Each structure stands twice: as C-alpha cells, then as structure tokens.
Amino acid sequence: MSFWEYANPKRFMALSGASLPWLTALTALVLGVGLIWGFFFTPDDFRQGSTVKIIYIHVPSAFIAINAWLMMLVTSLVWLIRRHHVSVLAARAAAPIGLAMTAIGLITGAVWGQPMWGTWWEWDPRLTSFLILGLFYLGYIALWEAIDDADTAADLTSVLCIVGSVFAVLSRYAILFWNQGLHQGASLSLDKEENVHDVFAYPLWTCIIGFVLLFVTLVLLRTRTEIRARRVKALIARERMA
Amino acid sequence: MPDLGTYAVPVLSAYGATGVIIALLIWASWRRGRKVRQELHALEGRRKDA
Numbered sequence: 420m421s422f423w424e425y426a427n428p429k430r431f432m433a434l435s436g437a438s439l440p441w442l443t444a445l446t447a448l449v450l451g452v453g454l455i456w457g458f459f460f461t462p463d464d465f466r467q468g469s470t471v472k473i474i475y476i477h478v479p480s481a482f483i484a485i486n487a488w489l490m491m492l493v494t495s496l497v498w499l500i501r502r503h504h505v506s507v508l509a510a511r512a513a514a515p516i517g518l519a520m521t522a523i524g525l526i527t528g529a530v531w532g533q534p535m536w537g538t539w540w541e542w543d544p545r546l547t548s549f550l551i552l553g554l555f556y557l558g559y560i561a562l563w564e565a566i567d568d569a570d571t572a573a574d575l576t577s578v579l580c581i582v583g584s585v586f587a588v589l590s591r592y593a594i595l596f597w598n599q600g601l602h603q604g605a606s607l608s609l610d611k612e613e614n615v616h617d618v619f620a621y622p623l624w625t626c627i628i629g630f631v632l633l634f635v636t637l638v639l640l641r642t643r644t645e646i647r648a649r650r651v652k653a654l655i656a657r658e659r660m661a
Numbered sequence: 662m663p664d665l666g667t668y669a670v671p672v673l674s675a676y677g678a679t680g681v682i683i684a685l686l687i688w689a690s691w692r693r694g695r696k697v698r699q700e701l702h703a704l705e706g707r708r709k710d711a
Contacts, residue, residue, distance in 0.1 A: 457662055458663070463666070467667045468666055468667070468668050469663070469664075469666055469672050470668045470671055471673060472663075472665075473675045473676075476675060476676065476679045477675070480679070512674040515686065515689075515690075517688065519683070519686045520684075522682055523679050523683075525676045526675070526682075527675040527678070528678060530671045530674055530678075531671065531675065532674045533671065534668060534671055549707070574694050579691070622696060633683070637686065637690055638686070640690055640691070640694060641690050641693075641694070643694065644693055644694040644697050644698075645696060647694075647697045647701045648697045650701055651697060651700050651701050651704060652680050654701075654704045654705070654708065655704070658704075
C-alpha cells in the first residue's frame with residue numbers, strides 16, 4: 420500500500436483512531452518516566468545548581484517548537500504540490516502545539532536565565548529568532564481564522580509557513596552563525612565533547628522522546644478534529660443549498 | 662522532594678508554568694474534538710432522517 424493512501428481522510432481516521440489510545444498511554448509513560456527521572460533522581464550541576472532541572476522541559480519544548488514548524492513546512496508543501504487536504508489540516512492542527520511549545524521554551528528560558536545570566540531576556544540571535552518564530556505561529560493561526568474559504572486559507576498559510584521556516588532554521592542554527600549571543604551551544608550532540616554528562620543526557624533524551632510522542636498524539640487528535648470540522652462545514656453548506 | 666536550595670522558586674515555577682500550558686493545550690484539544698464530533702453526529706443523524 421502506498422504512503423499517499425493515508426492522505427485519504429477515511430483511511431487516516433481509521434488508522435489514527437486505532438493508534439491513538441496506544442500512543443496516549445505510551446506518551447504518558449515515557450513523559451512521566453523522563454520528568455520524574457530528571458526532577459527527582461538527577462544531581463545538581465556544579466555551576467548551575469538545581470536550575471539544571473529546567474533543562475528537562477526547556478530543551479524538549481524548544482526542540483518541538485522548531486521541528487513542529489518544519490513538519491508544518493513539509494505538510495504545507497505536500498498541500499501546495501499534491502493538494503491533499505489531510506496534510507494541510509495536519510499543519511493547521513500542529514500550529515497551536517508549536518505555539519504552546521514556543522511559549523514554554525521562552526518562559527522556562529527566561530526563568531533559568533534570570534539567576535544564571537542575571538537577566539530574563541537578551542536580544543541574542545537565537546532568542547530573538549525563537550521569539551519571531553512564536554510570532555509566526557500566532558500569524559499562521561490568525562490567518563487560518565481570518566479567511567472563510569478553506570482552500571484559499573490553506574494556500575496562504577502554506578506560503579506563510581515557507582517564509583517562517585527561515586526563523587525556524589535560524590532558531591536552531593543561529594548559535595553557529597553569530598558568536599555574540601549569550602545562549603550556549605547544543606546540550607546534546609553527536610560530538611561527545613559538546614554533550615552534557617550522561618547523568619543528565621539519559622533523562623533528557625527520555626523527555627525529548629516523551630515530548631515528541633505528546634506532539635504526535637496531539638497532532639493526530641487535532642487533525643481528526645479538523646477533518647470532522649471540514650465535514651461539518653460541507654454538510655451545513657449542503658443543507659443550506661437544499 | 663529533592664532539595665532545590667536557593668533556586669527552588671525558578672525551578673518550581675518553570676515546571677508549574679509548563680504543566681499549566683500543557684494541561685490547557687490537552688484540555689482545549691479534547692474539548693474542541695468532543696464538540697465537533699457531537700456536531701457532526703447531529704448533522705449526519707438529521708441527514709439520515711431526511
């Protein structure tokens with residue numbers, strides 16, 4: 420069976436309906452284990468003290484905030500090229516999750532930054548591009564709400580998504596382009612020298628997997644709602660015409 | 662509860678804010694899902710009856 424057959428709303432509803440209960444249970448398990456492990460069973464850092472525990476929510480939320488936009492970029496391109504409604508509805512479903520993750524990333528970063536950097540906020544390239552990414556999420560959601568015709572809204576939001584991708588990429592790689600920022604480099608890397616110690620890295624990886632599962636679960640749940648909402652709109656229009 | 666020392670307030674407020682935002686997101690997604698599903702069932706029921 421081809422991957423594209425899942426672009427059929429009926430097939431998507433059947434597959435997502437069957438997998439959602441399992442995914443929800445797995446998300447609760449992995450996220451619960453990761454957060455409890457990180458919060459209760461990891462030592463303080465010799466320099467950051469107990470504020471290092473913020474890493475278990477800050478890094479996964481920032482990771483999802485950036486990658487949710489990249490997922491939206493791929494599904495928007497699928498819409499623009501192949502006109503599959505499910506793909507653009509998945510992008511629409513992912514946007515509020517991305518916005519929530521951006522808010523968590525900004526808040527936890529500020530709360531950590533105050534005692535560690537001595538400031539809540541700095542116009543650092545990475546922080547600034549991340550804030551702009553948050554504004555793009557807001558604009559994307561507002562644009563969907565502002566346009567009545569679903570296909571026009573899908574076209575325009577897809578173009579906005581392509582433009583906003585610059586800031587998603589900048590948020591991830593700004594640290595490599597500019598050196599004047601306060602934000603430190605990657606906490607997890609394939610380069611062992613750059614990596615945080617294993618005692619922090621293992622629970623952090625668990626939390627990242629938990630946040631990814633949470634994202635997938637919520638996207639499936641919200642995409643199902645968007646598909647149903649589209650059907651409701653179509654039925655109401657048919658009733659009016661009859 | 663681990664001893665968070667002088668940083669108890671920032672650590673707990675970061676976890677608290679995250680918990681509130683994620684709970685709101687899950688609640689809003691579930692609530693809208695339920696509302697739209699009920700709307701769709703009502704519309705399809707009306708269509709079958711007609």
